[in-house]
Amino acid sequence: MHDASLAKEALAELPADVGDSPLFNADLAPVPTARRNWTTYNFAALWISMAHCIPTYTLAGGLMAKGMNWWQALFTVGLGNLIVLVPILLNAHPGTAYGISFPVLARASFGTTGANIPAILRALVACGWFGINAFVGGEALKTFVVTFVPGFATLGGGATIAGLSLSSAITFLAFWAMNIFILYRGMNAIRVFENWAAPIVLVLAALLLGWVCLRAGGVGPLLTRPSQFASVGDFWPVFIPSLTAMIGFWSTLSLNIPDFTRFGRGQREQMVGQALGLPTTMIAFSAMAIVITSASAAVLPAVPLDQLWNPDVVLGFMTSSTPPLGHDAPLIAGAGVRAIVAVIAVFGIVIATLSVNIAANVVSPAQDFANLSPRHISFQTGGLITGLLGIVCMPWKLLADPATYLGGWLGGVGGLLGPVAGIMIADYWIVRRKRLDVADLFRPHGQYTGTNPVALVALAAGVLPNLPGFLAGIHAIGPVSGFFADVYPYAWFSGFFLALVVYALGMKLKGPLPQSTNDSSMN
Secondary structure, eight states, X not given: OOOHHHHHHHHHTSOGGGGGOTTOOTTTXXXXXXXXXXXXXXXXXXXXXXXXXXXXXXXXXXXXXXXOOHHHHHHHHHHHHHHHHHHHHHHHXXXXXXXXXXXXXXXXXXXXXXXXXXXXXHHHHHHHHHHHHHHHHHHHHHHHHHXXXXXXXXXXXXXXXXXXXXXXXXXXXXXXHHHHHHHTTOHHHHHHHHHHHHHHHHHXXXXXXXXXXXXXXXSOSGGGOOOSOSSHHHHHHHHHHHHHHHHHHHHTHHHHTHHHHTTBSOHHHHHHHHHHHHHHHHHHHHHHHHHHHHHHHHHOTTSOHHHHTSHHHHHHHHHOXXXXXXOSSOSSOSHHHHHXXXXXXXXXXXXXXXXXXXXXXXXXXXXXXXXXXXXXXXXXXXXXXXXXXXXXXXXXXXXXXXXXXXXXXXXXXXXXXXXXXXXXXXXXXXXXXXXXXXXXXXXXXXXXXXXXXHHHHHHHHHHGGGHHHHHHHTTSSOOOOTHHHXXXXXXXHHHHHHHHHHHHHHHHHHOOOOOOSOOOOOO
């Protein structure tokens, strides 16, 4: 938002002393009422463009690799997204009502200083996701370059940088730079980008679906493959941790959704837009991924199924001049046609990955890092910090182990961030009954000053039972058993509800709240 005129308009709606506060800057300032112009389409487009990404594409594949059939996988994806939509909408409300971002909203429950704890937790998770998506986008760029310059794939021989080939390192950094460039254009540029990215990605995915099904003469073998679970008792131990992982996929957005809804024209616009955009797109895109992979298995029977869940592999065979095993000619005839297909395909993957990465993994941590020192860290600087940490996390190593990715990373995200969502929802809806003093959220000595110990106790109550399971999931410690093994598959649920109940009860015992002097909310 980094715009002096916007900050001036925001200050016109607040007491004069707020502008001099060390907790205030132009990026964290409440969005002025006149500037809240996002419509239902804007919010739907935001989710459509974010959901049409490679990690979404591979989700159903990971579930089917665990033994589910196609409809069980889609049911798990759909239910997980319907569940996570609830905390998303609950935390979205104060963003639209008061025009405030996630780290500013967190000051109400955690305190002006304590808010840095959930903000940094959210930011560090986003840095990991930023790195994952930057790597995926970089590999798509590499496929594109290799189509025209085959020798690029072996650039540097066997030389590697932190386990990454030289060619992959170059395209990873190139895609990384694209993200940072768009970020530096500001929030309005991000909104415009998301608006036109959504339909483009959908059309290109539909074209790939049509081509591969036509080439296969049908939908392929996966839709008739039976489930490997003979009973509900067999299915349940796989279903629950998988459902938790699906919730964990967007649990980050259940916290920082105010970063977007603060630009909303009204509550109806943001609620309808998000309800239309998130669950429907996740189910539809996962279904497309299943059919594309299934048809690809018929077209490329010699390629292992776990590789076909990666669209980069399928596109690589499509655009290659070398016939795949079992074929006497390339999948697409003519060098010119292959070049056109390569350009269109990579354009689609790059747009899809950029749209989710910027919206889901850059906007929030940029705000979160700015919240650490509002007078010294701007939105753009916070985004740059996010990008640098995304490199440091070495995402290619994380993605090398699907078990760590689904069970460790996604499950752990839900376990760590579920309690934060529970605390924020309890504070806004139960404790404060939707009444906030916006000016005091920016005052170092107002009613939200310092750190709220009740929030820290509630956070610990939600996180600690799931911590051993998380550490085991990422192989930081050996396997756990007993209570910790039993509770971890329910990490998001247990963490969310434990923290919500502990916070609500703790705040009741703490005593009555100060009277708000400025609670002029919208809708």
